Amino acid sequence: MSVVSRVSAIPVVGLPEIVPGDDLGVLIAEQLVVNGTALADGDLVVVAQKVVSKAEGAVQLISAQVPGAQALELAERLGKDARIVQIVLDQSKRVVRAVPGVLIVETVHGFICANAGVDQSNIETEGLVTTLPVDSDRSALVIREVLAEQSGCDVGVLVSDTFNRPWREGSINVAIGVAGFDPLQDLRGTIDDFDREMTTSTVSVADEVASTAQLVMGESGRIPVAIVRGVDWEPGNYLAGRLIRPANRDLFR
């Protein structure tokens, strides 16, 4: 990263409550006009998973679930609602760790996270949970295309979610969907100040941008969209799967 200009995170305040069928790209573009925040080429638009899931109807009714044998066993052992565990399992390829209170899975998308991203907070209807979008890269791409059309600007788009992690306390916001830019910056082969090759291989620009956005978005869901301006990124057609460490390079599955 050779940028020396500032990086700014600008919250997109004032968005309405998102409901199924909403066109997030249009709503964001309209709100930016209201807010007097003009998009610029090179902006990265970070959209919280929760509103993407709501707009796409990625929700499940808890009372409609019929937990199977695995969900019943896990729920008993972990002290969780078996119907919610069933929703988590439906969103998962594999259980990574399960101990009382904690259910870490590999989602159908390949993300390793708690409860497959299934979330009860910030939903207006009791008894509903949101699930991760079916294809967050596709969600990001659609928003990017609408924003390009409405603003004439070439922006990158991220769909983000807050994940916990091993070893360190506190969740951080990470990218689960990307469009228009390379989420990784590869430093292999670049030269340090003393003419030696850098050994740190890659930096997750997308996750760092997601974390930057959260500093203005807040966890409680009141500001689900932020613009991160001034980041040096490489354009291209990449998917967030690029941020998933392959099993053979991951010592902690």
Next chain:
Amino acid sequence: MSVVSRVSAIPVVGLPEIVPGDDLGVLIAEQLVVNGTALADGDLVVVAQKVVSKAEGAVQLISAQVPGAQALELAERLGKDARIVQIVLDQSKRVVRAVPGVLIVETVHGFICANAGVDQSNIETEGLVTTLPVDSDRSALVIREVLAEQSGCDVGVLVSDTFNRPWREGSINVAIGVAGFDPLQDLRGTIDDFDREMTTSTVSVADEVASTAQLVMGESGRIPVAIVRGVDWEPGNYLAGRLIRPANRDLFR
């Protein structure tokens, strides 16, 4: 986080090459004057570990090492320099994972990271490596006190380093030392938009701020200090150990 103002990351460009004995707080304060960047109350000053280690003389000469039995065995198995492995082991409590090319340890400070943070890049003298500062919280505190004295401003200070992590590709910048603020934001008990208690417990504000800073600092070491402005933080005397997940809550040690 209820902030709706912008967050900005401002690179502190133009710092000299840091050498042992340098007073980083004074150098940063002087450079900010040169750059016309006045500190403000509430700013968070992020300082890369590498320059803290250089200023504090936290370096080791590779040729001076006499590797012991464990270092020789690990070096052989992992394909690494036994003298560097010895430096890593001297900085560690425990080896967490060791496979060819990868040595993950728990450092004497309690951080779990590759090679105990021992690093050969961006050092002017061949044959030297930097180690993590002995006490990065203390390093941050000293810088904070100097900046308060020189600028009259109440700022928080972070010492940061780039760590790799399980499950996800790409390193991200995290906090290894803090002074003046709470690195975690506890959301337990806060209420979402629909009057339900938030279940996500805590957000690592410090790690998100470190990641924000890296977007202007760059990995290659050219800009080792950045100011992150506009973040809503709680003042207090905390240590970065607060960001380390206790072993009994960590499923991946």
